[in-house]
Amino acid sequence: MKVDYCVFLDAGHGGLNAKGEYVTAPSKQFKHSRGDFHKDGWFYEGVWNRVLTYRVAQKLNQRGISNIVVSHEYLDISLQYRVDMANWYYDNYKKGIYISNHSNASSSHLARGFEIYTSRGVTNSDKIADIHWRNVNDIMGDRIRYRQDQSDGDHDREASFYVLTKTKMPAILIEHLFFDNYDDASLLMDDEVVERFAEAQARTVIQYFNTL
Ligand SMILES: [Zn+2]
Numbered sequence: 001m002k003v004d005y006c007v008f009l010d011a012g013h014g015g016l017n018a019k020g021e022y023v024t025a026p027s028k029q030f031k032h033s034r035g036d037f038h039k040d041g042w043f044y045e046g047v048w049n050r051v052l053t054y055r056v057a058q059k060l061n062q063r064g065i066s067n068i069v070v071s072h073e074y075l076d077i078s079l080q081y082r083v084d085m086a087n088w089y090y091d092n093y094k095k096g097i098y099i100s101n102h103s104n105a106s107s108s109h110l111a112r113g114f115e116i117y118t119s120r121g122v123t124n125s126d127k128i129a130d131i132h133w134r135n136v137n138d139i140m141g142d143r144i145r146y147r148q149d150q151s152d153g154d155h156d157r158e159a160s161f162y163v164l165t166k167t168k169m170p171a172i173l174i175e176h177l178f179f180d181n182y183d184d185a186s187l188l189m190d191d192e193v194v195e196r197f198a199e200a201q202a203r204t205v206i207q208y209f210n211t212l
Helices: 045-062 079-090 124-143 182-188 191-211
Strands: 003-011 029-031 042-044 067-069 093-104 115-118 171-178
Touching: 003 045, 003 079, 042 045, 045 067, 045 093, 045 191, 067 079, 079 093, 093 191, 115 124, 124 171, 124 191, 171 182, 182 191
Parallel strands: 003 067, 003 093, 093 171
Antiparallel strands: 029 042, 115 171
16 A cells, blocks of 8 residues: 655764764764854754754644655664665655755865755756756745756766765765855754744655656
């Protein structure tokens, strides 16, 4: 028996364990020279990814939209496990979307902005990315910067990330600003910014499912 639609939510990397230790790759954190962020100037990408992802799940639940969080509460569980889990549960639904939530970093720590990635070629993932790009623009306006690749006529960037190519359902990976840039990281710590990013995802899910 298949029931309607499900959203598979993936908070990138690992988070804080019960001892308060950040259990993920060292590159997924940054110590700013000023400000407090998550702890003593440290910004933990995986912690932020979870804050946003759980906010999205809460909104979807409130709107009666099935969703499954495929990332672990804090473990940096493998991408294969996350994707296998989504693909297994997807067999019980007619349609689905996979959304991987991240924040970016650059070697110069100067890069800023919002990006959406899809797999290469034109698929339903591009449709979701287009809808989401518009929603984020509507909801965030000029509060944030945007990075886009318009060489192929759309706003999303293309990459062969595991979660984009091995998922059975359309998938997008979102890089929410750059956590190693002080100004972007400060935006990410603003609860209203989190709320607006989450609201944009809820609207994107509804609009995409309405097109099917
Ligand atoms: Zn990431």
